[in-house]
Each structure stands twice: as structure tokens, then as C-alpha cells.
Amino acid sequence: MSIVNFIEKFRKEKRTLFTTPSHGQGDFVAPETAKMIGRRFFSCDYSEIEGFDNLARPIGMLRNAQDTAARIYDAKFTFFLTNGSTSGIVAAMLAVLHRSDKVLIARNCHRSVYNGLVLSGAVPIWLLPQYNQEWDIYESINLDYLEEMFSKNKDVKAFIMTNPTYEGAMSDISRISAICKKYNALLIVDEAHGALWNFHKSLGTTALLQGADIVVHSLHKTAGALNPSALLHIGKESDVNPKDIQQALNLITTTSPSYPLLLNIDSTIEYLNSQQGQQELSETVKNINRLRRSLREIPNLEVYSNNNDVTKILIKVANMSGFELSDILFEKYGIEDELANEKSVLLLTGMGTTKVKLKKLEKALIELCSENIRIIPENRQEKIFFPVIPRVRYTPALVWGRNFKEIDIKYSIARVSMELIMDYPPGIPILLPGEVIRKEHIEFLSDRKKTIKVLV
Numbered sequence: 049m050s051i052v053n054f055i056e057k058f059r060k061e062k063r064t065l066f067t068t069p070s071h072g073q074g075d076f077v078a079p080e081t082a083k084m085i086g087r088r089f090f091s092c093d094y095s096e097i098e099g100f101d102n103l104a105r106p107i108g109m110l111r112n113a114q115d116t117a118a119r120i121y122d123a124k125f126t127f128f129l130t131n132g133s134t135s136g137i138v139a140a141m142l143a144v145l146h147r148s149d150k151v152l153i154a155r156n157c158h159r160s161v162y163n164g165l166v167l168s169g170a171v172p173i174w175l176l177p178q179y180n181q182e183w184d185i186y187e188s189i190n191l192d193y194l195e196e197m198f199s200k201n202k203d204v205k206a207f208i209m210t211n212p213t214y215e216g217a218m219s220d221i222s223r224i225s226a227i228c229k230k231y232n233a234l235l236i237v238d239e240a241h242g243a244l245w246n247f248h249k250s251l252g253t254t255a256l257l258q259g260a261d262i263v264v265h266s267l268h269k270t271a272g273a274l275n276p277s278a279l280l281h282i283g284k285e286s287d288v289n290p291k292d293i294q295q296a297l298n299l300i301t302t303t304s305p306s307y308p309l310l311l312n313i314d315s316t317i318e319y320l321n322s323q324q325g326q327q328e329l330s331e332t333v334k335n336i337n338r339l340r341r342s343l344r345e346i347p348n349l350e351v352y353s354n355n356n357d358v359t360k361i362l363i364k365v366a367n368m369s370g371f372e373l374s375d376i377l378f379e380k381y382g383i384e385d386e387l388a389n390e391k392s393v394l395l396l397t398g399m400g401t402t403k404v405k406l407k408k409l410e411k412a413l414i415e416l417c418s419e420n421i422r423i424i425p426e427n428r429q430e431k432i433f434f435p436v437i438p439r440v441r442y443t444p445a446l447v448w449g450r451n452f453k454e455i456d457i458k459y460s461i462a463r464v465s466m467e468l469i470m471d472y473p474p475g476i477p478i479l480l481p482g483e484v485i486r487k488e489h490i491e492f493l494s495d496r497k498k499t500i501k502v503l504v
Contacts, residue, residue, distance in 0.1 A: 225259030
């Protein structure tokens with residue numbers, strides 16, 4: 049029985065509740081809240097009352113819903129997450145890593161990996177994915193480089209990577225999985241942006257079908273669910289113990305999970321797996337592909353073509369920075385992008401991306417590219433942070449809570465950072481606490497920050 053059906057059946061009992069939440073399933077709703085989202089949202093908001101299930105130890109409807117999701121995603125076990133992919137990444141790390149365990153991490157990871165390092169006490173070894181200077185983005189994992197890193201660090205417990213990247217670039221997960229198995233390391237894949245892949249083959253192949261041990265999906269990013277709905281899966285062939293994952297989730301997750309979110313997770317997966325949902329997704333993908341083809345015909349506009357995930361539209365305009373393009377789209381056309389960098393702009397699409405929205409974007413770009421407006425001055429200085437392998441003086445766990453002082457960033461070279469500095473989105477770290485500040489950091493950050501916190 050789905051969570052929706054369970055709650056509908058429960059309502060017919062007309063039970064009188066003296067329990068949390070005290071709004072009484074909509075008997076009280078703050079007036080402004082009622083105007084904005086209505087009372088029906090509250091009508092499915094329950095606590096773990098008699099007959100309901102408990103996300104900390106699911107044995108009833110929640111367990112059934114998770115088992116159904118596991119079958120749909122072809123996983124050994126699936127967990128519903130009501131605190132986003134961040135909680136999934138942290139729980140995965142807590143479940144398989146212990147203090148002083150070495151973990152290999154691709155540097156284009158999300159900041160949630162830093163949280164996992166602080167809580168687990170694991171020792172990070174950083175790997176730089178390939179970097180594309182022309183687009184100012186990370187690309188795929190170089191397999192020879194990965195093999196080399198493992199050969200130098202044979203005691204690595206796990207490898208954590210992001211696939212697809214925020215911009216949609218994809219790595220060869222099958223071969224990465226084979227390398228991890230060769231060195232007896234677990235493969236944890238942050239596949240937050242790949243939640244639709246199981247439902248449309250042209251988008252990409254999920255890491256669950258390519259040998260990953262743990263995969264995390266964000267249903268709210270492209271699959272149309274509410275923020276912050278997500279999933280954590282264990283691969284079918286993995287030896288990761290579901291009890292360890294559950295224990296880790298219980299450590300970091302609220303004891304009052306949101307039933308509206310759980311209901312939305314369940315119903316979103318059910319719909320995407322239905323014939324109607326697959327038809328709608330196919331139509332959405334068709335419309336996005338149609339736009340991508342059209343954009344390639346616009347003079348002075350380039351569409352990034354190395355990404356297999358078509359839902360990520362990464363573009364750049366000749367003689368214009370990504371930041372400038374972003375400003376024009378927003379100020380002149382009312383179009384807000386997901387991400388801008390020095391070279392390019394990312395427009396994220398997915399369930400809910402209508403023909404009308406795509407047409408508005410196409411029209412704006414045609415007009416924009418036909419005008420010579422706001423051209424970059426020839427003497428303009430680019431501000432790109434070229435990725436460098438960080439020097440880790442202390443692990444994030446070791447410097448957590450230690451004393452620091454704030455100094456002029458100009459005089460911080462060779463000092464140990466006590467700040468997590470990143471561009472957000474996508475939340476990729478530039479500098480983490482415990483890492484040595486280099487001249488490259490100072491050069492990149494000097495016009496953004498006057499001071500920086502360093503270890504005393």
C-alpha cells in the first residue's frame with residue numbers, strides 16, 4: 049500500500065488525536081501560510097502515531113514504500129531521505145568510514161562530503177577530475193590518474209565522486225567501479241542529478257547498474273519532487289550492510305520526519321515509473337532536445353556538448369563572461385539560471401520544464417546573441433580558480449572547534465585555513481579547514497575577501 053493510500057484510509061477512521069503536530073492536520077494554520085499553501089498540505093502531516101510507521105525503524109508502510117523504490121531503481125535497499133542528498137552522503141560516510149580511515153575523494157564533491165569528514169574523522173586524499181578551462185568546469189575522472197592514486201594509496205577504504213557533475217559531464221562508472229574493486233575500496237557516487245536516469249535511457253545510466261556500492265539521488269533537483277526529497281541506495285552486489293546505513297541515518301536525522309515529504313517521495317517515484325509518467329518525461333526530454341538543437345544554430349552561442357545528461361544546458365556567448373550573460377538574462381528577460389561562472393551559464397531543466405519556459409529562453413538567446421551589448425573589454429582580467437591539489441595539514445575533524453584568528457588575506461600564505469570557502473552553487477570547495485593556503489587561493493579570493501580565518 050502506498051503512503052497516499054494509507055493516509056487516505058486512515059482519515060476515514062476519524063480518530064481524535066492529542067499528539068504532535070499540534071496543528072491537528074489543518075485545524076490551525078497561520079493565516080498567511082493558509083493563503084500561500086492552503087490547508088490540505090497540513091492534512092497529511094502526522095507523527096509516528098499508532099498504526100503509522102517510523103522512519104528510524106521502518107517495518108510497515110514506509111518499509112513497503114522503500115522496498116518498492118528499491119525494485120524500481122534496481123537497488124538492494126533504498127532509504128527515503130527528508131533532509132536532502134546531504135544527509136545521504138553524510139550517512140554513507142558514517143556507515144563505512146571510521147576515524148583515521150583513508151578516503152579518496154574527487155575534488156568536485158559537494159560540501160556535504162566535508163560534513164562527513166568532520167563527523168567520521170576520516171582522512172581525505174584528494175583527486176582532481178579533468179578541468180576544462182574553456183568552460184571553467186570540472187569534467188570526468190581520468191581513469192589512469194585514478195589507478196595511479198589507488199596504486200600509491202592501497203589502504204584507501206572508499207572512493208567518493210560526483211556523477212554527473214553539476215554541469216552534466218559524466219565519467220565511466222563501470223571502469224571506475226572495476227578499479228575500486230581491484231583495490232578493495234567501496235564506490236560511493238553522489239548521483240544527485242541523476243534521479244531520472246532509471247526512467248529514460250537517453251539521459252544516462254545510473255551507477256547502481258554499473259557496480260557502485262552506494263548511490264544518492266536528489267528527487268527535487270530534476271525529478272520534480274519537493275525540496276529536500278532524496279534517496280540513498282545500496283547496490284545489489286554491494287556488501288554494505290543496510291543496518292549500518294540505518295544506524296548512521298538515525299544519528300543525523302530528525303525523529304520527526306515530514307510525512308508530506310515522505311508521501312511526495314513515494315508518489316513521485318510511483319508516477320515516474322507509471323506509463324503516464326514515462327510519457328510525460330519522454331515529452332519533456334524531447335522538448336529539451338529540440339531546444340538544444342535550436343540553440344546550436346544561433347550565431348555566437350555555444351552549447352557544451354561533452355555532457356550526456358541533456359537536462360543540463362550549459363551555454364556561453366562569444367565575447368561575454370558567464371556572469372555577464374547571467375546578469376543580462378535576469379535583468380532584461382527575467383530568466384534566472386542555476387549557475388554562472390567566468391565562462392559559462394548553466395540552465396537546469398527537468399520535470400516541470402514546460403514548452404513555454406523553453407521557448408522563452410530560446411527567444412531571449414536569439415535576441416541577445418544578435419545584439420552587440422556589454423562586450424568584455426580586452427583588458428578585463430578573468431578570475432578563474434585553476435584547481436590545485438590541496439596540501440592537507442590537518443583533517444577537517446582535527447581542526448573542528450580549534451582556536452583561530454582573522455588576518456588580512458594578503459598575509460595568509462602558508463597558514464592553515466579555518467574556513468570552508470566555496471562557490472555556491474554548486475557547493476564545490478575551494479579551500480577547506482585544515483588545508484594550507486596557497487598563493488593561488490589568495491590571488492583568486494583577494495577581490496572577494498579582505499580577511500580569512502586561520503589556525504592559531
